[in-house]
Amino acid sequence: MIAPMIAPVPALYRRAILAACAGLTLTLAAPLTQAADAIRITSIQELSGTGATAGTNFKNGMALAIKEINASGGVLGQKIDVTFADTQSNPGVAKGLAQKAVDDDVFAVFGPGFSGSILVSMSETRRAKIPNFTGGEAASVTLQGNPYVFRTSFGQQTSMPKAARYMVQNLKAKTVAVIYVNNDFGKGGRDMITKSLEIMGAKVVADISTDPGKLDFSAPVLQAKQSNADVIFVYTNEEEAARCLRELKKQGVTKPIFGETVLTGQKVIELAGDAANGAQAHIGLSVDAPVPTMRAFRARFEKAFGYIPDHNGIKGYTSVYVMKAGIEKVGKVDRAAFAKAMQGLSVSAAKHPGVLMDVSYNDKGDLDRESFIVEVRNGKQEVKEVLPALSKK
Numbered sequence: 001m002i003a004p005m006i007a008p009v010p011a012l013y014r015r016a017i018l019a020a021c022a023g024l025t026l027t028l029a030a031p032l033t034q035a036a037d038a039i040r041i042t043s044i045q046e047l048s049g050t051g052a053t054a055g056t057n058f059k060n061g062m063a064l065a066i067k068e069i070n071a072s073g074g075v076l077g078q079k080i081d082v083t084f085a086d087t088q089s090n091p092g093v094a095k096g097l098a099q100k101a102v103d104d105d106v107f108a109v110f111g112p113g114f115s116g117s118i119l120v121s122m123s124e125t126r127r128a129k130i131p132n133f134t135g136g137e138a139a140s141v142t143l144q145g146n147p148y149v150f151r152t153s154f155g156q157q158t159s160m161p162k163a164a165r166y167m168v169q170n171l172k173a174k175t176v177a178v179i180y181v182n183n184d185f186g187k188g189g190r191d192m193i194t195k196s197l198e199i200m201g202a203k204v205v206a207d208i209s210t211d212p213g214k215l216d217f218s219a220p221v222l223q224a225k226q227s228n229a230d231v232i233f234v235y236t237n238e239e240e241a242a243r244c245l246r247e248l249k250k251q252g253v254t255k256p257i258f259g260e261t262v263l264t265g266q267k268v269i270e271l272a273g274d275a276a277n278g279a280q281a282h283i284g285l286s287v288d289a290p291v292p293t294m295r296a297f298r299a300r301f302e303k304a305f306g307y308i309p310d311h312n313g314i315k316g317y318t319s320v321y322v323m324k325a326g327i328e329k330v331g332k333v334d335r336a337a338f339a340k341a342m343q344g345l346s347v348s349a350a351k352h353p354g355v356l357m358d359v360s361y362n363d364k365g366d367l368d369r370e371s372f373i374v375e376v377r378n379g380k381q382e383v384k385e386v387l388p389a390l391s392k393k
Contacts, residue, residue: 038081039074039333041323042101043316044111044121049089050213053238053267054113054312058135059084060305061316062110065354075324078333087112091120098124106130107335110152110319113312115141116184122149131339133319135312138188142364148339150322150365152315154284156192158366159260162387163282164196166373167231171256171280173197177206177229179220179244181236186210189235189260205229214240217247225253234259234279242271249275256280264376266310276376280384284371285311285357288381293349293356314356321354322347360389 043062046055062082070079083104087094094112098121101109108131112118115138122141125132125148132149134141139156142149167173176197180186186209194204206227208220214236221244224232232255234244241263248257257279262268264281272279287298287309297317301309309317323338325347330337346360359369373385 037078039078040081040106041108042106043084044097046089047086051089057312058316061313065317065320091117094121102128135315152319160192161196164200168200168202173231175205175229177224177227177232179208179234182209217244221247231256238267241268245272245275261311280375285314325352
């Protein structure tokens with residue numbers, strides 16, 4: 001998920017922003033000793049603002065993984081030292097925090113999660129040749145040839161063809177109304193789903209843009225309803241998705257409502273209440289997936305933080321374990337060797353249970369693994385179908 005792009009930060013203000021970012025940096029996990037042999041990483045997440053739900057889940061997932069890894073002896077005998085920082089869901093702040101991470105000479109950066117923010121900040125980590133994990137889904141994130149950026153979830157170029165195929169083949173959609181958020185995340189998703197539907201022979205008959213943070217969805221929903229589309233595809237941030245679902249129910253929409261991971265996420269279900277029932281989505285990760293390692297992770301996370309994690313919590317958790325697997329493959333803590341090893345890396349959950357599901361990376365930093373079609377029933381995600389990894393089709 002992403003926040004809107006903003007203009008580059010003028011050089012005049014760089015020093016001031018860096019100072020502000022230093023003040024924003026929070027050590028939110030249990031304090032760790034800054035030992036010389038520690039693997040130091042920085043997490044740059046949306047801990048406040050419109051991305052707070054996603055960022056907080058990602059942070060907590062990371063914190064749980066780091067606690068487990070350190071308790072079991074670390075990585076190649078070295079503990080992980082983490083600093084969590086808040087972007088305030090602002091791309092300019094994210095860029096400043098990335099600059100600070102470069103100055104701190106960390107081994108890796110995790111985040112930001114908003115596509116608009118990672119598109120701004122990853123130039124800093126690339127310049128310093130620092131591996132950078134991100135939950136940003138915009139296709140453009142990995143299409144720029146950055147050898148140091150690695151996804152923690154599917155990119156839109158992977159997820160949207162799967163979503164389009166399901167709508168056409170399973171929901172029998174010939175026409176689709178698309179409601180999307182008008183930012184880099186939403187526009188990229190809108191472009192990819194439109195292209196994917198066209199390939200499948202379906203047509204977008206209503207192209208409905210909504211503002212980030214939008215409160216009233218009565219007009220967008222009415223437009224989608226009046227289009228008489230076979231399926232309504234919703235692609236927004238968490239809070240907007242919940243408001244959209246409530247409005248769809250209020251206006252008595254009976255057509256299938258389909259989306260991507262966000263639409264049926266745990267936070268959306270909680271916010272939308274009964275209005276979430278019946279919503280379907282293609283998702284890359286779910287704590288309700290019929291995977292034993294995933295169910296065990298859910299139990300540990302809920303015990304540690306008192307709530308059920310969403311897909312962002314899973315991404316935060318698994319990304320740390322992917323880093324661990326990559327370092328162990330290299331056999332040493334070396335950024336350049338690690339980044340090279342990540343291109344083409346395959347990690348087995350049998351050998352590395354912390355990744356929860358088998359995962360592989362290509363030379364662009366995109367990942368591949370199984371995914372799921374889910375439907376919300378009685379306030380819970382229920383997996384309807386398991387889709388194979390693209391490489392196994």
